[in-house]
Amino acid sequence: MSTTKIVIVGSGFAGSVVAEQLARAGHQILVLDQRPHIAGNAYDECDAQGVLIHRYGPHIFHTNAQRVVDYLSRFTDWLPYEHRVLASVEGQLLPIPINQDTINRLYGLNLDEVGIQAYFERVREPRDPIKTSEDVVLNTVGRDLYEKFFRGYTRKQWGLDPSQLNAAVTARIPVRTNRDDRYFNDEFQIMPKDGYTALFQRMLDHPNIHLELNTDFFAIRQQIKAKTIIYTGPIDAYFNYCYGRLPYRSLRFEHEHLPGISRYQPAAVVNYPNDHAYTRITEFKYLTGQQHSHTAIVREYPQAEGDPYYPVPRPENEALYQQYKALAAVERNVFFVGRLAQYRYYNMDQVIAAALKTAERILGSA
Numbered sequence: 001m002s003t004t005k006i007v008i009v010g011s012g013f014a015g016s017v018v019a020e021q022l023a024r025a026g027h028q029i030l031v032l033d034q035r036p037h038i039a040g041n042a043y044d045e046c047d048a049q050g051v052l053i054h055r056y057g058p059h060i061f062h063t064n065a066q067r068v069v070d071y072l073s074r075f076t077d078w079l080p081y082e083h084r085v086l087a088s089v090e091g092q093l094l095p096i097p098i099n100q101d102t103i104n105r106l107y108g109l110n111l112d113e114v115g116i117q118a119y120f121e122r123v124r125e126p127r128d129p130i131k132t133s134e135d136v137v138l139n140t141v142g143r144d145l146y147e148k149f150f151r152g153y154t155r156k157q158w159g160l161d162p163s164q165l166n167a168a169v170t171a172r173i174p175v176r177t178n179r180d181d182r183y184f185n186d187e188f189q190i191m192p193k194d195g196y197t198a199l200f201q202r203m204l205d206h207p208n209i210h211l212e213l214n215t216d217f218f219a220i221r222q223q224i225k226a227k228t229i230i231y232t233g234p235i236d237a238y239f240n241y242c243y244g245r246l247p248y249r250s251l252r253f254e255h256e257h258l259p260g261i262s263r264y265q266p267a268a269v270v271n272y273p274n275d276h277a278y279t280r281i282t283e284f285k286y287l288t289g290q291q292h293s294h295t296a297i298v299r300e301y302p303q304a305e306g307d308p309y310y311p312v313p314r315p316e317n318e319a320l321y322q323q324y325k326a327l328a329a330v331e332r333n334v335f336f337v338g339r340l341a342q343y344r345y346y347n348m349d350q351v352i353a354a355a356l357k358t359a360e361r362i363l364g365s366a
Ligand code: FAD
Pocket: 009, 010, 011, 012, 013, 014, 015, 032, 033, 034, 035, 039, 040, 041, 042, 056, 057, 058, 059, 060, 061, 062, 215, 216, 217, 218, 232, 233, 234, 251, 309, 310, 337, 338, 339, 340, 346, 347, 348, 349, 351
């Protein structure tokens, strides 16, 4: 191990994409992961009865980046999949993102697109500047919809009020005046045909890539004599928390297999903004397209402690991250990439794009 020149910490998208690109260019790569499996949070597997599930919550691929689709298409075929979500509000299951049908069904109206535009114009609370996640929603749809769909969900998900989070968090969810009920606007909305883990297996299947699972980088750090390290774990851990802990939000996933039921709920995901300790329930068969006489669901319970899943986008955390980033910038021959290492609320496609760039930088300087 100590003679391998390039060590990659983490086999999620960030680590695996860099590994694949460098291996293809002829480098010998050692990939470490502390978990017993590859694929990071995108890991999927069949449960005991053969239903394909996502162990770390629903992962839906969507992007506008042709380059990312072209790259991944080397390792997978695709199934078309448009994601749809309902929110449980006042006893109804209503489309989220908020659209024409959400408003008409919630308030018993019959407005057309122009009517919905006028409705938003009447109820919105204009904010200038738009700094927080509260500003974004009040500015577009006003207080009642904010309280019914966003405030409770956000408090539960982040343990913070929307007024304490950057605008970008709730700005992920569009607001529509038409009847489009898709969750995403992106040009490409597709799922890997054989799942994510199979895609990663193909990506990492290269004679130059050596994989060691169940291996914590920090436990063997002193023995590693690599010329180059690509680190995709939490950035504060790399620097031994010298400036204090960067907040990462965690989740507890409660998986359930439902025998003899082929459909549990009327959409892939149902959000619970105002009830229950969980934020949402996902039924995997919608996402995967799998035919099976049973079904499987997962409930997500947000929590402060546990595996780091989300950076928490707010100004004080960004300031702390910038301190760590300054240390990272002077750390010689170590590259920090990915959602945890760059402390960015990245989707998979953004991580893949960042990893491709990192590989280019490394190859350019090698
Ligand atoms: P990760 O996947 O977290 O991989 C990092 C790896 O590094 C892990 O395997 C970890 O075990 C390993 N590691 C960390 N520290 C060490 C160490 N010290 N030693 C060894 N190994 C270490 N994105 C989408 O595009 N669409 C979605 O629908 C979507 N849904 C999501 C739902 C949830 C609940 C979550 C949490 C995320 C979701 N994402 C989604 C985001 C997506 O998971 C990430 O963008 C992507 O997986 C990040 O890849 P990564 O390689 O940066 O990090």
